[in-house]
Structure formats: structure tokens, C-alpha cells
Amino acid sequence: MKRVLWTATVLFSLVTARAGAQTTIDETHSAAEHGIVSIRNVSGFVHVTGWSQKNVRVKGTLGPGVKRLNFEREEDRTRIEVEVPDHIHDGKVNGKSIEAQLEISVPEGSAVRVDGVNIEIGVGGVNGELELQSVNGSVTVSGEPDEVKVSTVNGTITLNTGARKTHLETVNGSIEVTGGKGELEAACVNGHIEVRDGTFDEASCSTVSGDTVWRATLASRSSLSLETHSGSITLELPRSTSAEFDVTTFSGKIANGLGPEAKRSSEYGPGYELHFDLGSGASKIDVSSFSGDVTIRAR
């Protein structure tokens, strides 16, 4: 059963899942051109695409265990929530799936927030701020969002954007960034980080047990920090880079293809250190590894 209620300020749509069967949905409501769209889905996937229309459209399917889809707008905020019963067992309610597969189109100037537990998130063509959070599931972002903030526990984060501010966190999973500018912060515990293309003013990558590969460019007078405990670090930079390098390991080796060789940090200790300037030393590069090896080479 579908009910639509219209008021002066609120558009409200409630789609109740049909008992015992998957429900197909296709709902559209008007939305602010630069509004906020919040999406909450416990299980399934959420794919968000920006478009030129001033509407939000939700298409997809709701599992038979889903209570309803709440789709409401209040002024410049649109909220989409998959409502499920409280007592979930093994991702189901009374044996029925609570998965919801949502394809959502939003005005391209929107800010989008997605929150879920066991969901895969994909966002493309949205130019506002993105805040994406999942527990188990990968996150993929493309386009030109202004800012991107992604957090997941188990999942890979893949970005191909021109965002000016990017903050990425995963616990068990890798981070792959292609493109970008401005600020970048990427952190994971078990997983590798790779950053390629893009030109950054301030960037930091940190992992505990995973490799880090940096193949992007540094803007003038920028700063880069790469840290790992047991993974390796590979830093590839153009020979034209102007930077002051500080590289240290506790027990890993350092190979430098852009300047002098590293030397032992102490006479009988296992670590190495490397301090040198490339060009005028305008930018600052700090690389720190506990036991992983560090390789610096020309790109």
C-alpha cells in the first residue's frame, strides 16, 4: 500500500513492503538544488548519482523483511531510510531478507550522507560534500565532489575524484585514490594505500600492516607524511619535485633513487635515516616506517 501526504513544507512518502515478497520501488520527489540528502540502509547497496533535475528519485527493491521505506523532505533536507524491525538475526527477520538495493538520483549540487551496516556504497556525479559510512562494504566514489569523508570497518575505499578535501578511513581494507587535490588524509590498519595522479597541498597516509604507494604530485610548498609500521613504502615523485626529505626506519631499509644513500641511524642499531633536499626543498616530505622498507624513486 502506498500513501502520499502533501503539506506546505513536507513531502512524505511511505512505501510499506509487501509481506513475504520483494517490493519494487520507484519514487520521485522535488528537492533543493543544493540541499542535503541523507540515506540510511542497513543492508544491501546504495548507489547515488547526480543529475541536473531538481528531484530526488529512489528506485530499487526492498527485501520482504523490510518494514518500509521512509522518503521525506523538509525544506532543503531529504531523508531516505529503510526501516527494518528491531530483532534481526543473521541479516534476516524471521528468515526474510532485509536487504534493500537502492539506486538514487539526486540534484548534482547536493550534499549526500549515507549510513549503513552491511552495505556497498557507490556515489558518482555529485558535487556537494559527501559523508559515507559503512561497517561491512566497499565504498566507491567518482566525480567532482567538493569534500569526501568515508569511513568503513571492513571494506575497500576507491576514489576517482577531484575533491579538494578528502578524509578516508578503513580498518580492514585498502584505500585507492586516483586524482584529487588540496588535502588528503588516508588511514587504515590492515590494508594497503595507493595514491596516484592528483596534486596535493597537504597529504598524509598511515597504515599499520599494509604497503603504501605514492605516485601523485605535490603542489608547491606542500607537505606529505607517509607512515607505516610493518608495510613497505614506495614513493615515486617527478625529478622536478622540490622538497626536503626526512626518512626514518627503526629496522627497515631505505633505497633512494633521487639523492644520497641512507645511513644507519645509530652505530649498532638496525634502523636507517635519510635527510636531503631535492631542488630548493620547498615542500616537506616525512616518511616513517618501523620495520618496512622504504623505496624512493623518480617517476
Add this chain to the structure above:
Amino acid sequence: MNHPEWQDALDAYVSGELDTTARESLLLHLKGCTSCREEADTLARIVNDAGALPRSLEPPSHLWWRIAEALREGPQAEPRVPRVRTPSSRFRFALAAAALVAVFGVAVLIAPRGHDATTGTTANAPGSENQPDVVVISDNAKPQPSDWARLIWTLEEESLSAEKAVFTGLAGIDAEALARASVVEPALDALDIAINETVDAMRLEPQNPGLARALTGYYERKLELLRVAARLASGTWA
């Protein structure tokens, strides 16, 4: 190794248990002996690798407890009654800031085995400007923790309290909630390994501010993960 007669001294040196006189003799020998220097490097790596041994999910016995045993003054046999402690962001920032303002000349508190001194003395090996000051602790004297030891103790205490609180909370919940929380387990294990290896390294290089900064970062991440585990278990994530 060409000089097996130095093996015992090397073992004790790498473990931080060599007394001052013996250390001076060893360092003099190492200056002129390449094979023994290589052996010293190898032993130092082994000490680090020991931190990579597998750990159980039970609240691990962290390095501080072993250090405390060496000091002959450990924490209370039973940890405090666990309570949920959520360090404020200001507190975490203050810890990180303290780590960045490195305190040099840190005393590495190691009680040499079989040491008979009756008073505490501070000994510096000649020509060892880069060596840590060693506070020799007698059987009766109270050890004076260094600033770094206090920082590690604070972080360890917070971490242990948080772990006990989380594990206590998990004990009475259903299997599904436990499964939700356990997704962070591999990462907690990786962080524990990193913490233990870093603390081991700090015993060898207590004046290394990078190690202290890294250690603080690992503890902060661990506390954050424990909070994530608690939220996942309680179902309040989404």
C-alpha cells in the same frame, strides 16, 4: 660470529641487561670487530620480531607488565574494576602533544639481574652520549618512572580499562552481537603487535621521539577500535 666468548654479553646487551662495566668492554670490542657487530644487529632484529608472536583475544599482557616486573614494582595484581572510559578529544590531543614534545635523556628503567647495589646511582658509559641514562635500582629503592614511562603507563591503563570494559560487556551478549563486534579483531591484533614491537624498540632507543609518537598513535587507534566494537555489539552503529 668469530668470538663466541662475547655471545652472552651480546645477548644481555640487546636485552638491556648488561651492567655498565661489561657494556663498556663490549662496546670497545664491537668497535673493532665486524662479525660481532653483525651479530648484534641480528639479535636486535630478533628482539623486535619477538613482538610478532600470535596473541589471544583475551586482554593481552602488555609490555608494561613485563617492564613493571623488571622494575620489581608492578601494577596491582588485579586491574581496577573496569568502567567505560571515553577519553575526551582534548585528553587524546594532550597525549599526542606530549609525545611530540620529546623528552630526551629518558631513563630506561631496567633492573640488571643479580645486581647488588644498595643505593640508586646513575651511570653513563664514557663516550656514550647517545646511550640512555640507566637508573640502577636497588632492591629497596623505589623506581622513579621517566616521563615516557608515565606516558606509556597512562596509555596502557586507558587501553586495558577499555578492553576490559568491552570484553566484560561482550560476555553477556548473544552470539550475533559478538560476531558484529569481532570484525575489529584482526585490526586489534595488528595494533597489539605494533604496540609491543614499538615498546620493545623503545627499550633499545628510549630517546627516539618517533617511536613514542607512533606508540601514542597506535594506542589512540586501538581505543577508537574498541569504541567501534562496543557500538557494533550494542547495535548502535546505524
